[in-house]
Amino acid sequence: MEKIQWQNNLSVGVPxxxxxxxxxxxxxxxxxxxxxxxQNKTQIAKTLGFLIDYTGIHFATxxxxxxxxxxxxxxxHKSKHDGLRATLGNLVKEFEEEGATEQLSEAxxxxxxxxxxxxxxxVDTKFGEYVKGKGIVLA
Ligand SMILES: [Fe+2]
Ligand SMILES: [Fe+2]
Numbered sequence: 001m002e003k004i005q006w007q008n009n010l011s012v013g014v015p016x017x018x019x020x021x022x023x024x025x026x027x028x029x030x031x032x033x034x035x036x037x038x039q040n041k042t043q044i045a046k047t048l049g050f051l052i053d054y055t056g057i058h059f060a061t062x063x064x065x066x067x068x069x070x071x072x073x074x075x076x077h078k079s080k081h082d083g084l085r086a087t088l089g090n091l092v093k094e095f096e097e098e099g100a101t102e103q104l105s106e107a108x109x110x111x112x113x114x115x116x117x118x119x120x121x122x123v124d125t126k127f128g129e130y131v132k133g134k135g136i137v138l139a
Pocket of ligand 2: 021058062120124
């Protein structure tokens with residue numbers, strides 16, 4: 001598992017969303033750190049909990065603004081979020097049953113880390129372009 005470094009190619013051009021993505025990455029990196037330094041189960045559970053809570057907040061923010069700006073691809077985008085919400089639920093279950101196994105680390109890396117980068121670059125970016133094109137300022 002590797003930490004994710006924020007880079008400009010992750011910017012969707014909307015300050016509110018970029019700020020939340022940076023925050024999300026910070027929570028993700030906390031998990032990488034706590035697994036790598038072999039923290040105890042309670043501490044790992046806590047960092048995982050923070051990431052899950054923040055994911056909920058972030059998705060809700062995007063969905064609120066997609067609905068509010070009548071974004072045509074809202075449902076499609078939301079269904080991608082729903083997919084990750086389900087994945088997170090499974091990861092937590094797996095963690096509670098098995099602890100921070102090698103498989104769990106790999107799953108976090110694949111399903112969260114890679115998912116996030118791809119989602120930002122392929123899905124969130126399109127919403128960013130829509131927002132900019134319409135001259136909407138998200139606050
Ligand atoms: Fe999104
Ligand atoms: Fe996002």
